[in-house]
Amino acid sequence: MSTPRNATIIPYLKTIWILQNEEMARVGVTILSERLSKATATVSQTVRTLADARLIHHEPYGPIELTLKGEQLALKVIRNDRVARAFLYRVLDYPWPDVAREANTLMLVLHDDLANRLHQVSGSPLTDPYGNPIPGTKGEPNARKGRPLGxxxxxVELEILRVSDTDQALLDRFDVLGLTPGQLVRIEHMDHTTGVIYGTCNNTALTIGVQAASRVLTARSDGKEHPKPTQSSSSTQTASVAARPSVSRPDRPSTRTSVTSE
Structure with missing residues (x-):
């Protein structure tokens, strides 16, 4: 069977790869439906189409896994998406919360040569504006470990390494609070009754819900590590350290390094 239309498969391949490789999650129809905001019946039909095209492997009641062909296509999609984000943010000065949404359209028209040129013009960053690593970028970054803020x-002074980019409202909230990659944050108090965290971000007071805080990956700014907590409010993720400049300076060259989860 021929490969399905790109506009249909791109969100699926991208989401499956991120869930598998960056969030270490078991991929199924339910989680895809939630992430893509699509009806279960629609997702089930598309999954069958992807399986027929040999882009994924899926047995009944088993996990959805990318084939080699599917993974190669997914990586190209993710690279184009994150290169587009970096270009919009660093070169065109798009508002930080909006670049993920705008890049969804731009990445559809990128071919390899154009993506490489946009990446170069953007300063050849290792990550996109949300701290996500850009596949296929030359240079091996230094490994670090990070945990969700909560x-x-x-x-302890913490550096923000990466934030979740799947919820536009959450990105808007992070932007208002200053919770962007490269910024410094400190937890002062956690109210377990209300589920609210009180702290500071770049010496400015902030409050954030525990659930939202679980979408912010951080590490000690001094490079030291604390023992892993016995009970985690959220799972750790693979992420990348973003450059230290604030959001208002998108054109500053990247100094980012990748990190791995504990």
């Missing part, structure tokens, strides 16, 4: 100890 799993970190109190009173």
């Amino acid at each position: 799993d970190q100890p109190r009173g």
Whole structure:
């Protein structure tokens, strides 16, 4: 069977790869339906189409896994998407919360040569503006470890490595609070009754819900590590350290390094 139309398969391949490789999640129809905001019946039909095209492997009641062909296509899609984000943010100065949404359209028209040129013009960053690593980027970054903000100890200066980019409202909230990659944050108090975390971001007071905080990956700014907590409010993820500049300076060259989860 021929490969399905790109506009149909791109969101699926992208989401499956991220879930498998960056969130270490078991991929099924339910989680795809939630992430893509599509009806279960629609997702089930598309999954069958992808399986027929040999882009995924899926047995009844088993996990959805990319084939080699599917993984290669997914990586190209993700690279184009994250290169487009970096270009929009660093070169065109798009608002930080909006680049993920705008890049969804731009990446559809990118071919390899154009993506490489846009990446070069953007300063050849290792990550996109949300701290996600850009596949196929030359240079091996230094490994670091990170945890969700809510799993970190109190009173320690932390650097934001990566934030979730799947929820536009959450990105808007992070932007208002200053919770962007490269910024410094500290937890002062966690109210377990209300589920609210009180702290500072770049010496400015902030409050954030525990659930939202689980979407912000951080590491100690001094490079030291604390023992892994016995109970985690959220799972750790693979992420990348973003450059230290604030969002208002998108054109500053990247100094980002990748990190791996604990």
